[in-house]
Amino acid sequence: MTFLDPRFSSLEEYTPGEQPKDTVYTKLNTNESPYPAGPKVVEALTDPERARRLRLYSDPDSAALKKALADRYDVTERNVFVSNGSDDILNFAFFAFGHDGVMFPRTSYGFYQVFGQLHGRDCERVPLTEDFRIRPEDYMNTGKMVVIANPNAPTGRTISLEDIGKICETNPDHVVLIDEAYVDFGAESCVPLTKKYENLLVAQTFSKSRSLAGARLGYAIGSKTVISDLEKIKYSTNPYNVNSLTAAAGIAALSEEDYYKENARKIMATRKASTERFEKLGFQVIPSLANFIFVSSDKIDGGKLYEELKKRKVLIRHWNDPLIENWNRVTIGKPEEMDILFKEIEDILKEA
DSSP: OOOSOGGGTTOOOOOOOOOOOSSOOEEOSSOOOSSOOOHHHHHHHTOHHHHHGGGSOOOTTOHHHHHHHHHHHTOOGGGEEEESSHHHHHHHHHHHHOTTOEEEESSSOTHHHHHHHHTTOOEEEEOOOTTSOOOGGGGSSOSSEEEEESSOTTTOOOOOHHHHHHHHHTOTTSOEEEEOTTGGGTOOOOGGGGGTOTTEEEEEESSSTTSOGGGOOEEEEEOHHHHHHHHHHHHTTOTTOSOHHHHHHHHHHHTTHHHHHHHHHHHHHHHHHHHHHHHHTTOEEEOOSSSEEEEEOSSSOHHHHHHHHHHTTEEOBOOOOTTTTTEEEEEOOOHHHHHHHHHHHHHHHHHO
16 A cells, blocks of 8 residues: 555656665765865854754855855856755756756766656656767757756766857757766866856755765756746745755855865875776776766676675675666775775686
8 A cells, every 4th residue: 555646656766875874884886075074164063052043944045155155156146046955956957947858868867867757757868879978969959958967977977068058059948957066076167157058057066075965965056047946946845945054064165165176186186096997907997077987897797896895895886777787886985995995806806
């Protein structure tokens, strides 16, 4: 028996990466930062007066946070939307803008398909090329909302700002949403293009480069028209979607950008070294500008490698998808965590 609305009985929900609670793992499966939040964030979260004010509702406008983000990206507060993680932004966007259908890559962030199904949207999932590239021309003149992760997940590949501009120009009556969750690890943000294209919406998050995955804080930059539309959906569902502690953490993180840029630099250096180590072991590695790499080997099945590593208390991400079942996504951890990974992989390959 179920009490669920029949419309949702066939919904295939999103499967998050494993968050083990029973033992200690080397955790390279959910693209979290291996480095902690900065000292100003810790200070903000441990302020006794802020804790005492938790009896009050948070500011539904998140005015101080919006101002900090507006200053950071050289836009106005009316160009900024904040939310409980960038997933909320995606959810609202599919609901608000997907009425004529939504187009996104066949191999990309799994939540796109879930949100499309949840809101009854006609979803067109566009195949990547054989080497996992997005063809920008596939997303021109669509007559639909377009959603592209840039860098894409789980591949780490990017498309150019010029191509994003062309996609916006050829879909003037529909929103083009660029999901930039991983942009701080070497890619170029298209936020400046929001001043040129009214239909462009750029979503980012504090979860990756700013080490606040547990705080659940995302934001979007776009035209006043698009942001106003999102605000309408927010105020029709949950006006207090960003709590006061999370807002304070976000403001603090924006005030110590140099700390997070240095962490991103270290992650990029480790990514380069890890790519070289995988290649020396005979793996194929897709060039990545994210905080993960996508790898495959003809020496061992992707699912088998995932299972063997899990037995050895190392977690990476694997999907039972025929298009990528021999591939695994590996989050970039600290150098010592990557050393553990490669030691175990070398042992597994010897046994194989």
